[in-house]
Amino acid sequence: MMPFLPLLACIFQLTSTAFGATAEQWRGRSIYQILTDRFALPAGADPTTCDTGAQTWCGGTWNTIRENLDYIQDAGFTAIWISPVNQNYQGPRTAYGDPYHGYWMADITKLNDRFGKAEDLKALIDELHRRDMYIMVDIVVNNVMATSTEPDYSSYLFNDAAFYHNYCPVKYGNPDSERNCWMGDTRVTLPDVDTSNPSVIRAYGEWAKAFVEQWGVDGFRIDAAKHVEPDFWPKFCGPAGVFCIGEVYGDDVDLAASFQGPKALDSVLNYPMYGALQKAFMIPGSQNASALEEVLGEERRKFKDLTVLGNFLENQDLPRWHNSSVDPQSLYNAMAWTFMTDGIPIVYYGQEQGFSGIADPHNREPLWPSKYEKGASYRLIQQLNQLRNFLVRTTPEWLVDPVKVLSVNEFAIVIQKGYVVSVLTTIGSPPNGKATINAKTSFKPSTAMTDIITCHQWVIGASGLIQVEYSKGGVPIILVPSPDLAGSGMCGESLNVQRGGRVKGGLVSESESGVRGMREKRGGRGRWMGWGLGAFVGWALM
Template sequence: MPTFKHLVTWTFLAAQTVVPAFAATAEEWSKRSIYQIITDRFALPPGADPTQCNPGEHTWCGGTWNSIRLNLDYIQSAGFTAIWISPINQNYIGPKTPYGDPYHGYWIQDNSQLNARFGTADDLKALSKELHARKMFLMVDIVVNNVMATSTTPDYSKYMFKDKSMYHPYCPIHWGIPESEQNCWFGDQKVPLPDVDTTNPTVVSTYHTWIRQLVQEYGIDGLRIDAAKHVNKDFWPGFVEAAGVFCIGEVYGGMEVDTIAQWQGPNALPSVLNYPLYAALKEAFVIPGNRNTTALAEVLTQEQEKFVDTTVLGNFMENHDVPRWHNLSVDPQSMYNAMAFMFMTDGIPIVYAGQEQYFSGNSDPWNREPLWPSGYAKTPAYELIARLNLVRNYLIHSTDWVTRPTDVLTVSENGIGVMKGPVVSILTNIGSPPRNGSSLAVQSPYQSSTALVDVMNCRQFVVGSDGWLDVEYTKGGVATILLPRDLLSGGPICPPSPNSQNVKGGQKQASSGMKTVVLGEWALGLLTLLTGIMMW
């Protein structure tokens, strides 16, 4: 199956001691899709025991930077063009705490050192070098807000900042009070997280030097910043400039666009994780659920009004801090439709390792499952992601699609129709069971008789009168993504076939004689989607 690496060629020159990064600007990151990895849980070194990893034990399972490097084919074959790995810096070293060991990487002890649990400096450089040879980007998670301790009176000499004056005095956070959220300590009395004073000039200058050197030495192309909203906002512009690469901050929240949008811009961060969209996707697609597609449409509109740049927001449906989608929803088609929406709208799609394997863990630690028991199977969800990546990468490199805003065409209790550039996406929340008589009518700007193709299964459409497209769900609630046939000419998606048949897309006529055209391995791979519910 052709992937991004077949669509574009670049050149790369690697040094032996310092691994060059691509000139990874926000614009270039907007054209990427990201696979998120907890290093300890993605892949084991050769010869390790694959049966000894119980997420409930909150401890090390053995993944390394080398084991990621050795399994990049699995990620790239799904069409991803970047990975995001968990923090690489030294974590707490000591007896197991009441909350386990720091396998996740977020319990920072000394940011000036690497985490020896995951490998050596050469191992990390080798991973970066291999990614760049594959024309892929490396995003690294970092923790700036705090370090980790086992008491509220820690030994500061073991940290990068060794003086007590470089930390805020201990106080528990009073949630909902911004000053408290930024100056008081995460954690609790058992595992407190001393809060670094990022208004201290020495702290600021030291952080600038540290991040500049880290990025340059390991060829890092982008940073994901943990707990970004718990640091004073005016710290970030200088830090981003020092880093010299794209930064995306974690600003945890719900559908409140205002409270999260304030963290993107020249006086804050280049981008943030798209928590409003995540909350809206759950509201619209989870089964059983509210089926509230109106909320999803409203979030899209508000984000375009209030964010500086929606093309670089980090879109996601799962991560290590929230329950797996399969834990929330009983129907695989709910995930397939929400995922198609996430890929086909504004922003950078991010898939958390294990979503493609239908993992179903709830909150921490159960949503941090090891990937290797899956056998890295090419599941229907994996094939769907590969298809979405193929379509998205093709659009990025053949049109101005990525910069075009998403417009809402229609909203109904059965789903939502949107258009971004030349692409009409019709997504439904009815689930897998066939629904005779259930349909979603969408009025597009295309002229009557325009030839379109559903790139999810290469089914042919002809636009009806006044631009109407009417998708019926006699075979279940499958996502429909329509592109003009002329746009696909000569490309790797749905090449023409002498047996192709058009399906009239006019309102009340779309399902009449509707047939799927099987086109070699493309359609064959996608037909496996129909078996997804069996794996769910």
């Protein structure tokens, strides 16, 4: 018996029952990802002292997340994902700064007191559940952190070298090396836990179950999931009883798909599709919208369930979209894809503010200099969330209706999911009189449609045809049959849900003033042309 195992019973005196949510329940959520240290400051703190490049703490806490949940919920999000809550490295500043991000694991059975006390974390979770929102917690299982290749293991949960792989640097692209060798380097090492060891498996399973029962979290995001054997995850997530989504970094569809299923994880972050979104929408770039169709087709053949994959454009490990793409419309069209296709949309904090930091650490900017303004990107997210949440509430089968590519060319891609048609363009903001796309939808001729972004009316042409011209610039178009918007609160329709201060279930944003403001600020005019023609597009989200 391992010496640490008797401690688990003492560490977790369980006083509450699990709130855990399943993959089916998470399918209908949209997620706002937060680095706890960088989201919000306590009252009275100096907002000018956070130097992103310094790689140190800036002062965010679990309490400051709780105090600013309105900003997240008013954007329509129904879940948050927060950085790891467990104890991190405690010692002198390293060559790569301090563990402000939460990923340098020390003792996983203890909380990180830099972010608050146990009652603060519990208060955050309770408040989220009061709002009918979910919480996903980032979990580091593959490794701990040290500053030597020969660390003292006595302070970790697994407190002996026998529970770790021997040191060797990872050779990326080699699966055996990725699973058995250490990430990091010789200055900041990440000792690799031997997750094939039966005692380790048993201890991790007991910890996961106890953690969920104690804190009532709804899901786990698993860091570095591909560095662990896929068959370990059911032994970890099964006892936990919550949805688990893993990080499988890279464009390889086969590799990512091998980590989803009953012998692996519930889901993974959709890195292959992220790569395709870059190819399609980034400016400058190849503007290859066909990449989306190609990856979607391959994923449909190989994944068990596309509808629970995590769709994203940014995270703590990637450059901000705006750092790589100079045109705001490229972000708006790519973002519309993440909400209107199969899968769970995830927005990394600051994406809604157009942050432009390059890779770590500059993609981990403090949010507070933005003053939490509700500008163009934020308001677009409100609209996307409002429509998606309305569909979840009134037409839940929309979530599992496979998205179909109706048309794709060098200028745009047209997709249909359920009764929603999205026309997404690669051209960016400048007008392009030669850019046009036609698509045959499933709707009957003369069907009245509404673009939920501009609230302009469309009419389906002969044979179900729509045509879009980009003579005034390229913005996303999301068409819904006009009668089906009844009760949505969008485009002049009433909001037909039960209220209790906030919309019941947290599934519809009440920030209609933000949506109206977006429409009122637009310039340009739209019109529909008779047979088979849609609107000339001339509205910029600026």
